[in-house]
Amino acid sequence: MHPVDTMGQTREGATYGFAFLDEDAKRELRRAIFKAVCIPGHQVPYASREMPIARGFGTGGMQLTLALLGPDDTCKVIDQGADDSVNAANIRNFFALTCPGVTGTLRTEAASVIQTRHRIPELPLRADQILVFQVPYPDPLVVVEANAAKRRRMHGRADYARLWVKLYEDMVAFDEITISHRYPTRINGHYIIDPSPIPRFDVPKLHQAECLYLFGAGREKRIYAVPPHTDAVPITFNDVAFAVENFRDKTTGQRHVCRRCGADDSFLDEFPDNDGARVFQCSDAAWCDMRLDRREAAE
Amino acid sequence: MSVLDLPRLWRPETHQALFRRILDVAARPGQIADLSDLLDDRAAALAALATFCDNTQMLADLTGALSDTDLAFLDVRTAPVDQAGFILARGAEAPRFAPRLGTLDAPEGGATIVVMLDSLTDGTPLTLTGPGIAAQAGLSPSGLAPAWLDARARWCADFPMGVDLVLADQTRLAVLPRTTKIKGA
Amino acid sequence: MAYVAIRGGADAIKGSARLMDALRAMGQSAPLELDQIERQMPLLHSKVLSEGSLYHPRLASLALKQSLGDSLEAAFFLRAYRSTKPRLGETAPHDTRTMRVVRRVSAAFKDIPGGQMLGATPDYLHRLFRFDLMDEGPETFDQITRDWFGNRPNGETPLTFPKVLDTLRAEGLLAPLADSDEAPFDITREPLIFPVPRSAQLATMARGETGGLLALAYSNMRGYGDVHPTVGELRVGYVPVMVPHPVTGKPMEAGEVLVTECEIVAMFEKTDDGAPVFTLGYGACFGHNEVKAIAMAVLDRAISVAKDKGRIANPSEDPEFVLLHVDGIESMGFCTHYKMPHYVTFQSDMDRLRAARGKAEEAADAPR
Numbered sequence: 001m002h003p004v005d006t007m008g009q010t011r012e013g014a015t016y017g018f019a020f021l022d023e024d025a026k027r028e029l030r031r032a033i034f035k036a037v038c039i040p041g042h043q044v045p046y047a048s049r050e051m052p053i054a055r056g057f058g059t060g061g062m063q064l065t066l067a068l069l070g071p072d073d074t075c076k077v078i079d080q081g082a083d084d085s086v087n088a089a090n091i092r093n094f095f096a097l098t099c100p101g102v103t104g105t106l107r108t109e110a111a112s113v114i115q116t117r118h119r120i121p122e123l124p125l126r127a128d129q130i131l132v133f134q135v136p137y138p139d140p141l142v143v144v145e146a147n148a149a150k151r152r153r154m155h156g157r158a159d160y161a162r163l164w165v166k167l168y169e170d171m172v173a174f175d176e177i178t179i180s181h182r183y184p185t186r187i188n189g190h191y192i193i194d195p196s197p198i199p200r201f202d203v204p205k206l207h208q209a210e211c212l213y214l215f216g217a218g219r220e221k222r223i224y225a226v227p228p229h230t231d232a233v234p235i236t237f238n239d240v241a242f243a244v245e246n247f248r249d250k251t252t253g254q255r256h257v258c259r260r261c262g263a264d265d266s267f268l269d270e271f272p273d274n275d276g277a278r279v280f281q282c283s284d285a286a287w288c289d290m291r292l293d294r295r296e297a298a299e
Numbered sequence: 300m301s302v303l304d305l306p307r308l309w310r311p312e313t314h315q316a317l318f319r320r321i322l323d324v325a326a327r328p329g330q331i332a333d334l335s336d337l338l339d340d341r342a343a344a345l346a347a348l349a350t351f352c353d354n355t356q357m358l359a360d361l362t363g364a365l366s367d368t369d370l371a372f373l374d375v376r377t378a379p380v381d382q383a384g385f386i387l388a389r390g391a392e393a394p395r396f397a398p399r400l401g402t403l404d405a406p407e408g409g410a411t412i413v414v415m416l417d418s419l420t421d422g423t424p425l426t427l428t429g430p431g432i433a434a435q436a437g438l439s440p441s442g443l444a445p446a447w448l449d450a451r452a453r454w455c456a457d458f459p460m461g462v463d464l465v466l467a468d469q470t471r472l473a474v475l476p477r478t479t480k481i482k483g484a
Numbered sequence: 485m486a487y488v489a490i491r492g493g494a495d496a497i498k499g500s501a502r503l504m505d506a507l508r509a510m511g512q513s514a515p516l517e518l519d520q521i522e523r524q525m526p527l528l529h530s531k532v533l534s535e536g537s538l539y540h541p542r543l544a545s546l547a548l549k550q551s552l553g554d555s556l557e558a559a560f561f562l563r564a565y566r567s568t569k570p571r572l573g574e575t576a577p578h579d580t581r582t583m584r585v586v587r588r589v590s591a592a593f594k595d596i597p598g599g600q601m602l603g604a605t606p607d608y609l610h611r612l613f614r615f616d617l618m619d620e621g622p623e624t625f626d627q628i629t630r631d632w633f634g635n636r637p638n639g640e641t642p643l644t645f646p647k648v649l650d651t652l653r654a655e656g657l658l659a660p661l662a663d664s665d666e667a668p669f670d671i672t673r674e675p676l677i678f679p680v681p682r683s684a685q686l687a688t689m690a691r692g693e694t695g696g697l698l699a700l701a702y703s704n705m706r707g708y709g710d711v712h713p714t715v716g717e718l719r720v721g722y723v724p725v726m727v728p729h730p731v732t733g734k735p736m737e738a739g740e741v742l743v744t745e746c747e748i749v750a751m752f753e754k755t756d757d758g759a760p761v762f763t764l765g766y767g768a769c770f771g772h773n774e775v776k777a778i779a780m781a782v783l784d785r786a787i788s789v790a791k792d793k794g795r796i797a798n799p800s801e802d803p804e805f806v807l808l809h810v811d812g813i814e815s816m817g818f819c820t821h822y823k824m825p826h827y828v829t830f831q832s833d834m835d836r837l838r839a840a841r842g843k844a845e846e847a848a849d850a851p852r
Contacts, residue, residue, distance in 0.1 A: 055817025156403030
């Protein structure tokens with residue numbers, strides 16, 4: 001019987017330990033993260049504790065973040081690029097509740113740990129920052145093989161032939177690879193990962209980055225990683241260039257810009273305004289705010 | 300014993316801090332983590348084990364360096380070296396064992412070997428390339444028998460199977476994941 | 485130039501919580517007491533205990549109250565709470581022959597040692613409304629309990645009963661119980677990587693969602709499979725929980741848990757020595773939930789049949805298909821998550837669709 005209380009209490013009388021999870025759970029996560037970093041792109045299985053937030057709402061990302069956070073960390077949480085999306089707000093509240101001492105921030109450059117759903121921040125991340133992705137489907141092969149045991153075998157052997165066939169069929173049917181988000185990306189020349197539902201626009205940010213990328217699937221119970229300075233190449237054919245969303249207006253040929261800050265190089269949200277007109281705005285709220293701050297400072 | 304009385308090495312907040320530093324250098328092979336402010340004079344190798352081990356894990360201690368108290372706190376099960384997930388070994392002694400390498404389906408089963416060295420910086424320079432390294436990095440471990448590098452090359456020849464090394468001197472750690480390629484020495 | 489940052493998500497969440505509470509409190513009804521839920525809705529309460537996989541009757545009632553009666557949400561509350569509790573130790577396997585039985589029936593035999601005990605069940609009642617239930621007061625409850633306890637003969641019913649299937653085993657018609665040293669697979673500590681041992685199969689289903697298990701078992705019963713079960717025994721009762729004493733290690737009774745257990749007998753198969761025997765399917769769960777226990781037993785058999793034959797002919801026989809889709813917390817969570825913002829991925833989809841349409845137009849416009 002372990003002499004240490006597995007609740008890891010740091011305050012007398014606390015009913016939850018720091019960062020909610022008990023120490024056994026954190027250790028298991030840390031072992032899995034370590035192996036994931038040593039085997040880039042490989043999906044490491046783990047037990048995956050239930051959290052007070054529902055499966056499908058980021059419990060995998062949360063478990064990673066809770067295993068990482070210490071009282072001197074600064075944490076940012078975004079969903080679709082926005083800090084104030086309901087899902088991000090909910091998760092951020094949870095961290096504030098369970099991780100006393102951790103500072104919350106909306107500013108990308110101030111964060112040591114960023115948890116994200118469906119976007120990579122526009123601002124390039126530094127070596128002292130970790131980006132944690134919430135992952136619904138950890139396995140890119142799930143579109144061609146429903147059976148988990150068979151998929152595991154295919155990954156071990158880097159046998160992705162059936163994935164290539166799927167892309168080929170797309171080309172034949174549509175003259176385009178129709179995969180929009182979750183674009184299969186090859187890591188360090190071996191494992192192909194599902195980079196989570198980030199748009200194509202964000203995939204190039206995975207390649208040879210300064211920061212560490214960690215991916216957590218709570219419901220599916222897998223953790224994987226792309227270390228810094230690692231090749232991350234979206235798969236395609238030699239004669240089909242990997243294209244990102246270009247936000248080009250079909251009629252004018254012009255690239256749409258953000259109506260708030262004027263950015264012409266960020267991923268844009270497109271939506272109808274109250275008059276029915278189509279408007280475009282930076283998806284990354286902090287990026288948009290930063291550009292506006294700079295513009296104001298310059299004026 | 301209340302958690303508040305625990306020696307620093309065994310406190311949850313220490314494990315969190317240790318883990319972050321180990322993670323940083325595992326993601327960036329060649330970089331060295333200085334743990335001296337966390338150790339209270341205990342060995343860095345022990346700190347690495349304390350971060351990861353508990354009663355679900357199996358350890359083979361080839362050094363005899365772990366005291367009964369340390370083993371009690373690690374709460375780890377001992378196992379033969381070819382079955383253990385964690386191995387503690389001395390860099391000065393050539394490795395004469397066959398560690399777990401994992402399988403194609405489950406390469407994460409490959410062992411984590413904590414290798415105790417004299418120093419991470421006074422020895423023969425090695426050139427490292429691979430994931431986590433921009434172009435190339437250097438590491439100069441002292442007290443690592445050359446047979447270790449030969450053995451590691453054999454163990455890690457069939458990616459994704461292999462072992463992951465944690466090199467430790469008295470106060471510092473470096474990590475050599477199975478993906479790192481080594482030239483020199 | 486000033487700009488307005490668009491915020492509001494956090495406020496919306498707070499407002500939502502307050503509205504849920506207000507809806508609960510509005511009107512003339514008195515606040516629900518936890519006892520009312522446990523005592524007057526015991527079968528719903530049992531569902532939550534078993535799907536939450538934490539035997540805490542008081543918290544199960546609170547969960548139902550807090551979740552406004554949503555049994556999936558209530559089970560989720562218990563599961564999340566359980567997730568934070570430290571593991572104090574493990575018991576030895578429990579023999580349900582020690583069960584203090586409150587209901588026990590067998591479809592396989594007209595009569596069984598100890599007798600068929602119908603107990604409290606709606607099975608043979610008419611599903612006709614009793615409109616007098618609309619107007620009950622505390623004095624009604626007093627009368628009912630006085631009537632029940634008033635003329636009871638002193639208990640001659642035994643507390644425990646032998647297992648019906650032991651009769652079949654004694655005659656050699658059912659394979660003898662295998663002695664197993666194998667440690668049970670702990671599904672809360674390891675993910676399911678297939679193939680999984682039978683203990684993982686049973687544990688996953690024991691906390692599975694009743695409707696999910698029922699649908700899959702029903703598919704087998706109707707013909708997408710061939711288990712053809714007979715209920716050898718269905719028993720409901722309280723099993724004493726024996727916990728090793730922290731100092732002496734001797735098993736001590738720490739309390740009792742309500743359990744439903746079902747053993748079905750299915751098609752016979754050949755054993756190694758040539759003589760065929762009946763096969764067994766097993767289902768058990770916390771609380772009183774017979775549909776779940778029966779469904780679980782059918783699925784246990786269906787999966788084992790396919791494993792033995794080496795051939796999966798139907799979804800209910802596929803361990804991956806069954807075990808990965810019956811957890812209510814996981815399925816409910818993922819289903820619910822589709823309501824979350826997905827507009828970035830949708831933007832990405834629109835880009836692809838526009839590109840593909842562009843190509844289609846080019847092809848249509850191209851000179852022949």
